[in-house]
Amino acid sequence: MLIIIKPSTQKKHKKNCAWLLDQCQKRGIDNTIFYTTGHFSDDCQKIAVLARSQKRVVVLGGDGSLHLAVNALMALNCSLALLPQGTGNDFARGFGCSNLAWRDAIFSDHEVKIDIGQINNRYFINIAGVGFDAHVVNALQAKPALTPLGYSFAGFKHLLAYQAAHLEGRFAGQQSQYHNLITVFANYHYFGGGLKIAPKAQLNNGYLECYTMTGRGLLGNLYSFIRLLLRNHHGMKGLSYQRLNTANIDTPGLLIEADGELVGMTPATVTIHPQALRFCMPQC
Structure with missing residues (x-):
């Protein structure tokens, strides 16, 4: 061992x-x-x-x-x-x-x-993202949060000044472009210190859950963040959801995080490796 x-x-x-x-x-x-x-x-x-x-x-x-x-x-x-x-x-x-x-x-x-996800040359077991989540991860490198509440507070604080960036990409072969607040590829449920963004995610179905949230100005972004905190973001205006196994982000220069770690910048290719790792599953 x-x-x-x-x-x-x-x-x-x-x-x-x-x-x-x-x-x-x-x-x-x-x-x-x-x-x-x-x-x-x-x-x-x-x-x-x-x-x-x-x-x-x-x-x-x-x-x-x-x-x-x-x-x-x-x-x-x-x-x-x-x-x-x-x-x-x-x-x-x-x-x-x-x-x-x-x-x-x-x-x-x-x-x-x-299943294990991959974004460019990095594998991820949980969630990878481009946008506001990567911005917060980058900010926390200088001053790490000590508690899950600290993650949420840092997210709220940085949201006040965050400017959504234009993003172009292909998701499951379909072209898309929007002002990106968050784009995440989820293999499992939680990210950001306890935000349950992907309640439908499964670890062995061969797919990633893709969530895209558009930037809608300060008040709109705050509203989206609160809905995410309350776990009732499905069906929210400005959010798109799909299940996929491939995606490409073509816009260069956007930060990428994976499993809460800063791992590079776009452009990015996202894939899923089905049943790629043997995990010792806890019996809850």
Whole structure:
């Protein structure tokens, strides 16, 4: 077992680390520990090398650490387990499971093949987006949010000054252009520290849920944000929804985020890899 740990001084994090190592010892499981450094390319390459000889990889961290592991493991045959330890934990939030259920899944044989999205050269397990969400992720690099509420507050604050950019693209082969507030490609439900944008998303149906929200000025943008917070955005004016497996964004120079990480700029090609990774599914 390869254990990927994002270093933390939090008591809960240390407690879960100690528990996992103790369980490995009790169960006679050989383990290798890798501590992430924050340097994506270097960490990704090192994890890929270490994981070649492992049957299972366990991530103790949040969405960013999970994103790192997915990109390292896509060409390998080991399974992936998660013990959520991040600030937002948006991917884990979609399951509604307790910490105990995530612990049990680490040593369970209940593996499910799940889909993995790709935007340009980055894979994503949860959600990728272009627009306001990427703008907030970029802003939070300088001052990270410490709580899920902090993500929402940062989103509200930056929304006041955000200017929607013109976007042209092809979604499931259909040409489209609009003033983009948010364009997301969702493999699962939540993003932005607890915003349930894609309630219909499934992890193994071979599709991404694509949501596009047009910019409608300050008051219109605030209204859209509030509807998203209240989870009643479906059917809202200015929102388009479709299920797809391919998309292209042709407009250059727009920021891209994936799983809450800033990953580049447009133009972008988006695809889905059906049942590409074996995931240790918690039993909630």
